[in-house]
């Protein structure tokens with residue numbers, strides 16, 4: 460099984476008008492990818508490899524600073540926004556039955572102007588600009604997805620009105636995976652434990668090392684390499700629920716590099732989340748899952764990942 464590559468040029472970010480014909484064609488391709496694998500590569504989206512590299516370069520400068528400097532920008536240090544900020548190495552367990560993941564990250568969840576940002580000075584502007592690019596692309600993808608299911612074009616969009624504010628959990632997260640010292644690795648520890656994402660959809664940009672693996676419906680992990688210039692997009696759990704399991708939220712992970720391989724790895728991921736107050740109800744009218752509020756659902760998932768507090 461392969462992850463399909465879909466050409467998104469008819470609806471790329473420079474294109475203001477898209478024909479119904481193109482929406483139907485893109486919808487057909489996205490629907491088959493999301494019902495069969497839950498992942499798709501989009502090429503020609505308008506987001507360039509240079510933009511991605513820019514985010515990775517400034518992120519690496521941030522991560523290579525001493526922990527003491529990053530500590531005051533930790534996750535939970537921003538009032539009213541529980542997810543914004545730095546997460547240190549081994550803090551997060553995306554698979555709670557494993558030791559902490561061998562990665563650190565910085566989450567941009569709030570675009571409020573009164574927040575203090577870490578250095579380097581360009582860090583804030585570059586993360587914010589890329590957040591907005593990802594937001595724009597995601598909303599286009601949501602529109603195509605709604606169309607592909609025969610729903611009103613606005614049905615998903617209407618639940619994503621407050622992105623970037625404290626009433627919406629959407630997060631741009633830049634991840635750094637430092638060199639692994641195999642002598643110090645704990646039993647069962649991975650770079651990123653097996654998990655599925657929480658919200659609507661996720662946009663993923665990996666550095667050239669790749670390493671992401673996706674669980675296919677047949678039960679095997681398949682590799683999802685880095686394809687420069689593309690955006691890897693996956694369905695997350697709330698979207699699976701919203702679509703009554705029509706779209707699959709696939710489990711994925713990042714293993715350790717082979718022993719002796721001291722390479723680092725980076726990833727930039729945009730986690731699109733419905734507004735906290737949005738009530739997620741099966742869009743086919745079925746009662747397969749009870750309605751649930753997006754914000755409450757996200758808090759439950761954070762509790763599993765970071766431990767209950």
Ligand SMILES: O=C(O)CCC(=O)C(=O)O
Nearest residue numbers: 634651665671713726728
């Ligand atoms: O680093 C990656 O490629 C993926 C990370 C991931 O799946 C996540 O943070 O949810």
Ligand SMILES: [Fe+2]
Nearest residue numbers: 654655656711
């Ligand atoms: Fe993930």
